[in-house]
Amino acid sequence: MSNDITQQLQSQILESYKSRKPLKICAGNSKNFYGHQIEANCIDTTGHNGIISYEPTELVITARSGTSLKEIESTLDKNGQILPFEPPHFADTATIGGTVACNLSGPRRAYTGAARDFVLGSNIINGKAEKLKFGGQVMKNVAGYDASRLMCGAMGTLGLILDVSLKVLPKPETEITLGYECDIHQALDFMHHWVKQSLPVSGSYYDGTYLYIRLSGNNSSVSSAQKTMGGDVIDDSEAFWKQIKEQTHDFFNSDKPLWRLSLASNNSPLNLTGNTVYEWGGALRWLSSDESEKIIRAELTSLGGHATLFKNNKTDGSAFHPLNSGLLNIHKQLKSAFDPENILNPGRMYKDF
Known part of the structure; x- marks a missing residue:
């Protein structure tokens, strides 16, 4: 059955590649608020689910992208293990594919590592409908440029994740x-x-x-x-x-724009209006504010950090911090290599590609 669904996904991408019609990758939609909204036909991965392999003694789990986070964490918990980066769900429908694609991590991230730090390998379908395999199920299989971790945070703009292998850790006593x-x-x-x-x-x-x-x-x-x-x-x-x-705590329930600010943890409180809470030893700051995008981003840029408009986007600007010319060029080259016709989640991260 999984091979049939893989072929269906591959055929849908191939058809879009030939017709140059964009696709929006859909699954649990628990993080649909994140990034820019897309007007495109949906390619649904929820049917592509299930744990492929799990070796508790090897601390490795491999699952299809449509597998729910609840199923994975429940399976790990029965064996006294956890996903070390403590991913947020935001809804019961959250999947492992969306989790990896968004590279979102919870409170434990600053002390154990981010989602991408625990990705060992992945299989994807790129924008040309080619199946590609990166990495494996052990660290020693990762040599050279680790393209499997490149999928973390790409938000589906480089490829549709078919499955992913993750390193897990024992649950704290x-x-x-x-x-x-x-x-x-x-x-x-x-x-x-x-x-x-x-x-x-x-x-x-x-x-x-x-x-x-x-x-x-x-x-x-x-x-x-x-x-x-x-x-x-x-x-x-x-x-x-x-x-x-x-983010069910009272602080996150405001209808004001919620900014995710990343900067060196030893920086003093920022000169911005609004309410701020601090995580990750001060390196992650959540700002609930009606302050202008221009002022917020200028402040973070001056400190060598970046600002992401995480929720309640009320501006016409970018959800993500503008890239300098060098990084922008790298992003565009990667997009061109993986998705030359710009059909996969176009504009989800940056509106031009």
């Missing part, structure tokens, strides 16, 4: 969350100091008044870290971090 009432300068100092001490930090969140730090690991390491760090133990820690990961 225990987790607790500690809280501290402090100002932003103290919060940043705390987060930097504790990371330098190699404490088992797996999540950080500062809301402007209170700093939350999650510790994950074996019982002895977490207990030892707690004695070193002090703080108040937060009840129902799992529910709190799920609110942050899935």
